[in-house]
Amino acid sequence: MKNLKALLIVSLMVVVAAIVAACGGGGGGGAAALTVNVExxxxxYKPSEIAAKPGQKVTVSFKNTGTVEHTFVIKDLNVKLTAQPGKTVSGTFTAPSTPGTFEIHCDIAGHTEAGMVGKLTVAP
Ligand SMILES: [Cu+2]
Structure with missing residues (x-):
């Protein structure tokens, strides 16, 4: 009798765990929104690489810790944030539904050439 009760409790826990896993697993494409702080x-850029899931909503909080104006541009996705020294600007975009890598760069004259580049990687 005691064993049966224990078995019942264990099976109940397994069922609950299965339900929680099913709900939390997400039905693909429904990745939680991502917030990235970039300096x-x-x-x-710090960090210079950002990873996102296909179709994921990405909010970039871009802080200019330098002494001249900088931008955060992902040309392929029509993203452009411009921050004055000491300021933080943010923008939200949706990662493409197909995996790939996208260049991030600062479009102030000479900055890309000086190495102000990064990479967005979209992968499942
Ligand atoms: Cu710059």
């Missing part, structure tokens, strides 16, 4: 200075 820009002369002449680099």
């Amino acid at each position: 820009g200075s002369e002449f680099a």
Whole structure:
């Protein structure tokens, strides 16, 4: 009798765990929104690489820790954030539904050439 009760409790826990797993697993494409804090200075992004899931909503909070104006541009996705020194600007975009890599760069004259580049990787 005692064993049966224990078995019942264990099976119940397994069922609950299965339900929780099913709900939390997501039905693909429904990745939770991502917020990334990126710092820009002369002449680099920190971090310089961002990873997102296909179709994921991405909010970039771009802080200019340098002494001149910097931008955060992902040309392929029509993303452009411009931050004055000491300022933080943010923008939200949706990662493409197909995996790939997208260049991030600062479009202030000379900055890309100086190494102010990064990469967005979209992968499942
Ligand atoms: Cu710059």
